[in-house]
Amino acid sequence: xxxxxxxxxxxxxxxxxxxxxxxxxxxxxxxxxxxxxxxxxxxxxxxxxxxxxxxxxxxxxxxxxxxxxxxxxxxxxxxxxxxxxxxxxxxxxxxxxxxxxxxxxxxxxxxxxxxxxxxxxxxx
Numbered sequence: 339x340x341x342x343x344x345x346x347x348x349x350x351x352x353x354x355x356x357x358x359x360x361x362x363x364x365x366x367x368x369x370x371x372x373x374x375x376x377x378x379x380x381x382x383x384x385x386x387x388x389x390x391x392x393x394x395x396x397x398x399x400x401x402x403x404x405x406x407x408x409x410x411x412x413x414x415x416x417x418x419x420x421x422x423x424x425x426x427x428x429x430x431x432x433x434x435x436x437x438x439x440x441x442x443x444x445x446x447x448x449x450x451x452x453x454x455x456x457x458x459x460x461x462x
Contacts, residue, residue, distance in 0.1 A: 362391055362399050363452045363459035371450050371461035372405055380411040389447075397454040398462075404447045412439040 363371075365388070372383045386405035394400050414437075416428055435444070452459040 361393075363401060367452065367459045367461075368401055368403060368450065371452070372403065372448075374461065375448070375450070376407075380416055381407045381409055384408060394451065399452045399454070399459065401450050401452065402447065403450065404445065407444050407446055409438050409440055409442045412442075413437050415440070 368388060369383075369386060372386055376383045384406050386403050388401055388403050390402040392400055413428065413432060417425060420428055438444075451462045453462055
């Protein structure tokens, strides 16, 4: 009877430990990584969708995502607030994206590589 209780306790403990582990990043891991990658103060990431994912070695996982960027400021407003090199960078942005207004959206995609750490999945 005691041996059975020890085995049962071991099985429950194993399940509890495995419940905290995951073989791929969660949606909240992906969303956090996308927001961290979005360093532009004039855009917000929304409506992301994981379209593919695959293991890359033992502790790495690559996620392909589509997402939407919403501009929180228009190009004219950004140009008025900027000077020097910032204006040049915004000019290059305009050449690649064209004019954009506050509230405009664009679809984009990227791949994010995660590493499985002691604290869960972390983007590289």
